[in-house]
Amino acid sequence: MSFLHPTTLTKESFSPFGELITLEESEHFAINQGTTERYHALSEVDVSEQSGKAIISLFRGQSFSLPFQLKVMERHPLGSQSFLPVTQNDDHSYLVVVAPSFCKTEDDIVNNLCAFVAKGFTGVTYAKGVWHHPLISLDRVSDFIVIDRKGPGNNCDEINLTQKITVKF
C-alpha cells in the first residue's frame, strides 16, 4: 500500500489540471447600474468539440473521510467538467485527486497523482482529458453544480486502480 498526501490547492498548483474557481485574485467589476459585482469568467467551459453543448447538472455526493483509498480514475476526452460547491461554509471541503492528461496506463497515473483539499466556495474545472477521481465530499453529503458536455462521441475513459493508494493527511 502507498500513501498520497494532499498539498495546498492554489491557482498555480492546480494549473496543470485545469482552472481553480475562486474569488481570490479574480477580475471583478460593477454591473447593473452598480448594484451587482461581477466576478468575471472564473472559468471557461470547453465542450464544443464534436458539436458538444454545455449542460448544467447537480451532483449530490456521499460523505467520505480520510484516510481514503482511491478506487478509480476517469477522464472526459471531449470536454471540460466544472464543479462548484453549493455552499459558502468555510468548513466545507472535498478531495481533488488528479493526474495529467498525458497518462495512458495505471502506472502512468499512479506515478503522477496529485491530491488537494478544496475548502469553502472553491470550485475546479478539470480540463479536457485530465484524469480525476470521482467526487469525494468530506465529512458530509454535499451538492455541487456541475457544468459539463452533452453530445456525440465517447466522452468517458475509466481506469480501475488495482494498486492500493490511500490519501491521508
Next chain:
Amino acid sequence: MSFLHPTTLTKESFSPFGELITLEESEHFAINQGTTERYHALSEVDVSEQSGKAIISLFRGQSFSLPFQLKVMERHPLGSQSFLPVTQNDDHSYLVVVAPSFCKTEDDIVNNLCAFVAKGFTGVTYAKGVWHHPLISLDRVSDFIVIDRKGPGNNCDEINLTQKITVKF
C-alpha cells in the same frame, strides 16, 4: 404608476422565458459506483452562436425589498444566461422579472411583463433574447453562479423604463 404582482414560479409558468433550474421533478440517477446522485441536465446552455463560448462567473447582488420600482430591462440576443443561487436556504429569495423575446419597444415590454419570486436553490436560465430585469436579490446580499456567453458580437440590448412600474405582493 402601475403595479405588478409576482405569480407562482413553476417549470410551466417560466417555460416561455427559458428553463427553471430545480431538483423537483428532474431526471436523476446514480453515478460514480453509486456514490453520487446526478440530477441531470437541469438546464442547457445555448451560447454557440457566432463562435460564442460558455464562461462561469459569480454575481454578488445587493439587497432589495418589495415594493421595488423596475428600472431597466435587458436581453442577450446571442446567448442564454443562467443564474444559480449559491445557497440552499429556503428563506433565500430573489425576484425574476421577464418579458418575451418578441418585444421590441418599452410599450411591448410593459404590456407583457411577468414577475416571479424564486426561493431557495431555484435557478433560472433566460433563453436567448428574453428580456429580464437585472438581478434583484431580496432581503440580503446574495451570490449567484452565472453561466453565460463570451464571444464576438453585440450581446446586450437595454431599454430604460420611463414608465413607473412597481413590483409588490
